[in-house]
Amino acid sequence: MKVLVIGGGGREHALVWKIAQSPLVTRVYCAPGNPGIGEIAENVPLAVDDLVGLLDFARTHDIDLTVVGPELPLSLGIVDLFEEYGLTIFGARRNAAIIEASKAFSKDLMKKYQVPTAAYGVFEEVAPAVAFIDQVGVPIVIKADGLAAGKGVIIAQSREEAVATVQDMLTGNAFGSAGSRVVIEEFLVGEEASFLAFTDGKAIIPLASAQDHKAVFDGDKGPNTGGMGAYSPAPVVTQAIHDKVMVEVMRRTVDGMAAEGRPYRGVLYAGLMINGDEVKVLEFNARFGDPECQPLLMRLKSDIVPVLLSVAKGDLGGIALEWHDKAAVCVVMAAGGYPADYRKGDPIRGLDEAAALEELFVFHAGTTRRDGEVVTAGGRVLGVTALGRTVREAIDRAYQGVGAIDWEGVHYRKDIGAKALAKS
Structure with missing residues (x-):
């Protein structure tokens, strides 16, 4: 089967990387993709908000499954458009993607259906x-x-x-x-965690736990970013917390969206604040987190394609996910100045050296090719992601990869995963 992934960041590189491993898949396209994605899939020069262009590509190339990465095309109604033409597509419809596109809607929904929040x-x-x-x-x-x-x-x-x-x-x-x-x-106090689940609008299958690092500097200092790193599993999500989230957050939200006439089909991401045994929702996202997607997909043993197909077709029955026992850590390498103004066009050194390390993968986020070399092209440039028998081992391996890579003004946090170590 032929698969089209929409997006060009680290999350989409991870999705392409995982999808390409499926024995069901013969070819993967990515629009617009990036240089890293281009090594394992065919990049298509179409913007994520060019819905008509993407539809035309999917129809003329007989795409069997389209997977939407970022929130923008979801909020613009790409799933509705593709389904109108009988195409199979993974993602939330426009009236469901509003759970991320409008924080006011999301808060009102939580209040109405008794989902704990601030x-x-x-x-x-x-x-x-x-x-x-x-x-x-x-x-x-x-x-x-x-x-x-x-x-x-x-x-x-x-x-x-x-x-x-x-x-x-x-x-x-x-x-x-x-x-x-x-x-x-x-303002809520506690420790943040990311809780993601696949849902077809009825059944809910949780992914492994993860924790993002939103602030740009060590110690959670400085302005919020799209995410400076993540790890999985997150020790703060105990079995008791997991069970509580499934009942009080995911189940109530999925049922609430259905009751509102907005059936939710796709991956639902809940950003949580955990304080002791109390859990409150900070926000919902209508797609995979970035960078949480990278460590989660490196830990996922199961073939992801049957899961994506089952969600897209509205039938998750009989699907189960299998996970590696190993931990995974992703360290985001960003351009200096991010999340404010940052430089572009700096040559990136050491990608081959990092790629040679065992159980480590460098996911491209904000990169492009210029004169035959890979250069920076975004705020978050790379997501260096590693597996380890323990969180400590995964952290050490990820930072070994980070140490092999360099460019002018590179910035990254040096404490990704520290909260997990404190609990071990």
């Missing part, structure tokens, strides 16, 4: 937003309502910062149309 308010004007800030106090969390590539969340430590953030979003156009409405939440 107290919140939704605002389109500055004055009532400031009144809410004064009522709740600081620190406080301010989120752009719409899609902001994982960067539309500000944790304000002072009233002055909170008010300035609200003004920037609502009147200063800090996040464009995504910030024309804001969600303001109480």
